[in-house]
Amino acid sequence: MTLTMGEGDVQMSTLSAGGNHASESTTRGVELKVQEGISKYFFLAAASTSLLVMALIMIFLFREGLAIFGKVNAVSFFFGKAWYPTYDPPEFGILALIVGSVSVTLFSSLVAIPLGVGTALYLSVLAGPTVREYVKAAVELLASLPSVVLGFLGMVVIAPTMQELLDIPTGLNIVSASIVLAIMAIPTITSISEDALYAVPRDNLEASYALGATRWETMSRILVPGALSGIGTAVILGMSRAMGETMVVLMVAGGAAQIPSSLFDSVRPMPASIAAEMGEAPFGGEHYHALFAIGIVLFLMTLVFNLVATYISTRFQQKGASTL
Amino acid sequence: MTGKTPGEKTMKKLLEIGKLIVLSMFIANFSLCSSSAGAGEKISITGSTTALPVAQRLAEDYMERHSEVSISVAGTGSGDGIRAIIDGSADIGNSSRDMKDKEVKLALEKGIKPAKQVIALDCIVPVVNSDNPVTDLKIEQLRGIYNGKIRNWKDVGGNDKPIVTVSRDSSSGTFEVWQEKILYKDKVRPDAQLQASNGAVAQAVSGNKYAIGYLGIGYLNSNLKALKVNGVKASFETTKTKVYPIFRELFMFTRGEPTGPVKAFLDFVKSPKGQKIVREEGFVAIN
Numbered sequence: 340m341t342l343t344m345g346e347g348d349v350q351m352s353t354l355s356a357g358g359n360h361a362s363e364s365t366t367r368g369v370e371l372k373v374q375e376g377i378s379k380y381f382f383l384a385a386a387s388t389s390l391l392v393m394a395l396i397m398i399f400l401f402r403e404g405l406a407i408f409g410k411v412n413a414v415s416f417f418f419g420k421a422w423y424p425t426y427d428p429p430e431f432g433i434l435a436l437i438v439g440s441v442s443v444t445l446f447s448s449l450v451a452i453p454l455g456v457g458t459a460l461y462l463s464v465l466a467g468p469t470v471r472e473y474v475k476a477a478v479e480l481l482a483s484l485p486s487v488v489l490g491f492l493g494m495v496v497i498a499p500t501m502q503e504l505l506d507i508p509t510g511l512n513i514v515s516a517s518i519v520l521a522i523m524a525i526p527t528i529t530s531i532s533e534d535a536l537y538a539v540p541r542d543n544l545e546a547s548y549a550l551g552a553t554r555w556e557t558m559s560r561i562l563v564p565g566a567l568s569g570i571g572t573a574v575i576l577g578m579s580r581a582m583g584e585t586m587v588v589l590m591v592a593g594g595a596a597q598i599p600s601s602l603f604d605s606v607r608p609m610p611a612s613i614a615a616e617m618g619e620a621p622f623g624g625e626h627y628h629a630l631f632a633i634g635i636v637l638f639l640m641t642l643v644f645n646l647v648a649t650y651i652s653t654r655f656q657q658k659g660a661s662t663l
Numbered sequence: 664m665t666g667k668t669p670g671e672k673t674m675k676k677l678l679e680i681g682k683l684i685v686l687s688m689f690i691a692n693f694s695l696c697s698s699s700a701g702a703g704e705k706i707s708i709t710g711s712t713t714a715l716p717v718a719q720r721l722a723e724d725y726m727e728r729h730s731e732v733s734i735s736v737a738g739t740g741s742g743d744g745i746r747a748i749i750d751g752s753a754d755i756g757n758s759s760r761d762m763k764d765k766e767v768k769l770a771l772e773k774g775i776k777p778a779k780q781v782i783a784l785d786c787i788v789p790v791v792n793s794d795n796p797v798t799d800l801k802i803e804q805l806r807g808i809y810n811g812k813i814r815n816w817k818d819v820g821g822n823d824k825p826i827v828t829v830s831r832d833s834s835s836g837t838f839e840v841w842q843e844k845i846l847y848k849d850k851v852r853p854d855a856q857l858q859a860s861n862g863a864v865a866q867a868v869s870g871n872k873y874a875i876g877y878l879g880i881g882y883l884n885s886n887l888k889a890l891k892v893n894g895v896k897a898s899f900e901t902t903k904t905k906v907y908p909i910f911r912e913l914f915m916f917t918r919g920e921p922t923g924p925v926k927a928f929l930d931f932v933k934s935p936k937g938q939k940i941v942r943e944e945g946f947v948a949i950n
Contacts, residue, residue, distance in 0.1 A: 423850060425833040435853070499870040508825040508873050511856060594832075594857040605856050615859040619712055619834035621740050626834070 400638060404631035407431065411625070416632065422596040422607070424616065424626040431629045435596045437636065439606030442599060443516045443592060444582045450521035451581070452574055455528025459570075462529070463536040464558055482526030490590035493519040498591060505603070511593035512603045519587045524577035531576060535569020536562060571651040579644035583637065585610035609633050703730075704924040709737040710744015710757030713836025714913045717783060717944040718757055724940060725931050732924055748777055748916045754925050756916040759785065759836055778921065779914045782932050784947035786880040786902040786910040787840045790865070790887040792872040797821040799891040802908060805845045808875060811852030816873070828855040829867045829876035837861065841877055844909045861945070877909075881945025902947045913946065 407416065411431050419432015458478065462471055497518060498510030539562055547557040563570070593605020594615070613630050620626040708718055715738035722734040739747075744756035749770045762770075762777060770777050789805060791797060797820055800808075807813035808826055817823045830851050831838040842851075858864045861882040868876040869886035880897055883889055889897055892908055901907035921929050931937050938948035 421853070423833065425838075426850065494866060495870065502871060509827045509856065509871055511867065511871075589859065590863070594859075595854045596857070597853040605854065607857065615832050615857065616834050619832070621743075 397638075400631060400634055403628060404633075404635040407625065407628035407632045411629070416629075417636075420598060422612070424620070424629060429625060431625070433609070433629075433633055433636070435598050436607055436609045436612050436633065438598050439588075439592065439596075440582060440608040440610070440637070440640075442513050442602075442606060443520055443588060443608055444578055446513055446602065447517035447520035447524060447581045448574065448578045450517060451524040451528055451577055454521065455525045455573070455577060456532050456570055458525065458529045459532035459536055459573075460558065460563075462533055464554070464562065478526050478529050481522065482530075484523075486523060486584060486586040487590075489519050489522060490587040493587060493591035507603045509593060509603070509605055511591055512605050513592070513599060514602050516588050516592040516606075516608075519591050520581040520584055523584060523587065524581050527580050528573045528577040531573035532566070532570045535566035535573065538569065539565035568652050568654075572648045575644050575648035575651065579641045579648070582644065583610060583641050585614050589614050609637050613637075704732045706732065706734045706755065706925055706928055707737075707753045708734060708755040708757060708915075709739050709747045709753040710755075710916075711741040711759045711836070711913065712738040713741075713759045713785065713839070714738075714757040714782075714915075717913075717941055717946060718915075720940050720944060721928075721932055721937055724936070725928055728931075729927075732928070734928070745777075745916060748918050749773060749775060751918065754917065755929075758914045758916060759839065759911060761912075761914065762916070775918050778917050778919060780917070780921075780929055780933070781912045781949055782915050782929075783913045783938075783941040783944075783949060784902050784910050785836065785840060785913055786897060786899075786907065786947045787837055787844075787877050788880050788883060788897040788909070789875060789877045789890040789892065790868050790883070791875050791890060792868055793886060793888045794872040795821060795875075795888060797890065798888075799894055801893055802845060805892070806847070806849065809841070809846055809851050809855065810849040811854075824873050827871055827874040828852060829864055829874050830855040830857050831861075831864060831877070832857050832859055837877070837879055840909065840911050843911070879945040880947060881942070899947050903949070910947070 416431055416433060417437075418434050419430060420434050421430040421432045422435055423430040458474070462474060466474060493515055494511070497515045498512075500510070501507070501512075501515055502510035543561050543565060544557055547561045552560070588608040589611040592608055592611060594607045594611060595605035596607040596612070597604065599606050613633055616626065617630050620630055706722075708722065715736065719736045722736050726732060726734055737753075738757075741758040741760055744753070744758045745762055745766050746756075747753035748756035749766065750773075761779070767777070789800065795816070797816065800819060804813065804819050808819070809828055809830065813819060814826055815823060816826055828851075830841070833842075833851070856867060858867055858876075861878040864876040864878045865882060865884060865887060868874045869884075875890075880899070880902070891897075895901055895907045897907050897909070902910050915929060915932065917925060917929070920926075932941075933949065935950075938950060941948050
């Protein structure tokens, strides 16, 4: 649609130039229009690249992943508890992996939501300019830490310390993985929540203060409700980040493909399984296809998270002067 | 609004893997083509993924010394390596197990008399945290620990503490040895922590006083305590003399006795220079 319109523009201007090439101003007009047309194409191409890449990834993922269902029935794939992909006969039940992913995601959001939203509230309401500057810089730095560094920290520091302090069998468990994932999700949650809080109209806050409300009342009844859609989006995106994170869960979650019975059990989230096993799974074999099918599950889960985030931000959009 | 979501990132990683596969095919192709352009000899090697890293390094080193020879190495699994020798699609088939009777019969039917060369020994050592008082375990005890029947260190002569089993990913060659020599037909207990590399096993065991793990003999370090198995300490000596029980041989199979460039390459593999590479890759040398 946009493409054909752009073409039309260029053709028309060329025609008018042909009819009146003596006029310098028209030539300049043509040049400008051609320039505009070219830049339009350029940006169109840039924008379509990501669409194209996304489409290719999806085709590739689904083609490789769906092949497993010719060999393994879908019910035993999704609800089977045994993940023994290399035994004879192999068992491809990913329920334990799904439970692993869900448990670390949920527990990490329990840690990350209060910390992330709390930080955002502090930054937007309470902090003075200097403190704000430093805290913001620290949060941004946190976002830029490579996940392998955080994973290493979890593996070498958090896990042994936790095991020592609580005298539990292993420190590589849901709790330690969730703590590290929470550290990674906090910057996402904080920065989006903070934007949402800033988008709440100052008029509303000032009106609240003018009516004699305290800072706490204004914060809890005006500011947070006004920014709720943005905070909801922030939380969902933070969770989606935790769900898809690979390196941390590979290093810290323990890697046991079991359905956990306590928060201190090891689990094997889906990304960890894919990352650990893809390298050695025979190309084109059942195991290979099963790993791609896990990729599809992961993809659909994060897609749902993103759809929910979009839904929240449009459905509960704040009416009035400003929205996120 | 969302920017790059983790979902997209995961997909991108998967595509990366796909790209790498395609890229490596291109490179493999290219190196084949470029060699056929010259007057060089070509050797193709395929088979065991356990032997892949060491075979690759041996091939690279050999090609540096003999620029007229071009060697392609692929890792497709031991069964595939043997099949490739029988149907003639490769010159050398790597395998981490001996040929089965069925395979020998099939080869003989096709008029091929496969020859085998042992190129390295893969020796796996059980390890515990250096605080653990246990020093020696029997194979039956190790099996009990890994299939989940033994869950407390006191049952094998240690403290009254739970056992945390650390294992390798079931796709790894190291795990295969463990399966074959320790677990036999049993499945590894589902709560075993599966680690993706020898290094990760070492880290998990040295950081947890209740843990037991296993790794290739080349990866032992001073933070870990290597256990004796059936009273035998793992070493290059005890592995070579086959007194130590947890090891397997890595083979290179050829169609009939090797000749020409293939023989020259295999001689290099078994030479001190080749065996030095074998040791550097974490295996036990044959001489």
